[in-house]
Structure formats: C-alpha cells, structure tokens
Amino acid sequence: MLQDHTFRQTTKDSRYWSCSRRTITRCQARIRFNDAKEISFLNLSHNHPPPKYKPSQDGKLVRLIMKFLDFLYEFIELATAKKPLLMVQGETFRMTTNDKRYWSCSKRNMTKCQARVRFNEAEVVVFYNLDHNHPPSKFYKTANGTYIKYS
Template structure:
C-alpha cells in the first residue's frame, strides 16, 4: 500500500501495477528487493480503496501489511495477523504453525466472513513508522 492505494506484483518482479489496473488505472511503481519504492507513475483515475468494511453491522478496521519479501500481504484485523492461502479469499492466522486455528475469508468486495477468529495466543505487537509496519 502506498498513499492509500494498493498494488499487485507482476510475476515476482520489481514491477507493481495498481490493483485497479483491470478498471483502466495506469498507475505503477517499482519496488526494489531492499524494499525501496521508486515512484514511476502514481497518478490514479480513482479514489483509494477504503479498508474499513462492514460485516454483520459491525465496522471493522482492516490493514494490509506487506511481508518482508514484498510478494504477499498480511491482513491485520483486531490486532491479529492472517496470511493468505494461495492468493485465494482464504486467510489463516499467522501463528498457524504454533497451532492457532483462527481463519477468515476476505473477499475482493471488502466483505469479511469470520470463520473462526478465536486465537490461542495474544496478538503480535507492531509499530508503524513512516507508513511501514515493523513487528516487535
């Protein structure tokens, strides 16, 4: 996410296109392996996506955090993080390897279906500096 806009990586390269490319947006960036972002064209033909979504009448604040590799994102909901399974709508708790069975579904429309959000551990601690999330 850059300035509120989301981008999708192209074939594991340094090239990222606006997530609304299919809708005609020409914005794109280059993200180097060290994480540095070179702004190539950040002019969008649409407003940034809104990550506050509603489900069952409750507002939920969703954050998308780029992973260290820059190839995927973590989804943060209620201070817990989830990892996407094979670029699908299915997300599992980032602590799944430690036995946590929490999971959810996050649809492109922004809808969240809480399949099981009971965790067997406290949420991870993050700080945000200059728009970058750092796990403590």
C-alpha cells in the same frame, strides 16, 4: 492518487508505478512515466473499488480502515515481507493460498491456531473465527505506512 485510486512505485526506478492494492487484489492498473516525467503508459482498469479517504487535521488524506460487524481490519505491509498481511484487532493473518479471499492466522504453523477470515469476491467478510490460542505479535508502524514486527 489518480481517479480516487492510489499507486505505489513498483521498482527503484521511479518511472514504474502499479495500483497500491495490486498484491491483495491482483489489480493490473499501471502507470509508466518517461524521463520527462510525462505519462507514457496508462492502464486504469482496476478490479476493485477505490479506497476511501478522509482529510486529517493537517490536510493530508488518511485511508479509512474498513469496518465489518464488530471489528476493524486493515491490509498491512511488513517492511521485510513480499506479501501483505491482514490485521484484525492487532492479530495478523496471511493469505492461505494465492486466493486473496482466504486468510489464516500468521502463527498457524507454529501454534496450530485456528483463527481465520474469509472474504467474498467483493472483499466483504463472509466468515471469521477470531479466537487465537496465543498472544498477538507487536508491530511498529513507520512513517511511510509499512510495519515492522518487533516481537
């Protein structure tokens, strides 16, 4: 965490790190370390506000899940997928286009489900239809925070 923003390792090479919201927001913030583990490049130009955290009982920081109206949502990463999913009430949505504002049910192609969520540029929900025509998939959250779909 640097200036309240979180970063994740970009490649297997531990010298390259990018904003943890890069996939969702196309954020260009980056950190590069040299072999002595000193910062050799730093770009802190984030295009989004920092995530909100609270301390857990064991002292670790836990990211707060965002709340809008009457539902909670969270951007999740699957261990087997390149792009993140949006999880709302246990149901998942995928980006409809490369535009991070438009999300449709991740089972839309198989079930013709019409559930969708739309954000504005400030990542505020401006439209949603949460009526799914199928049961939700089941996910297991791993220790590192990624999800594995098992049904």
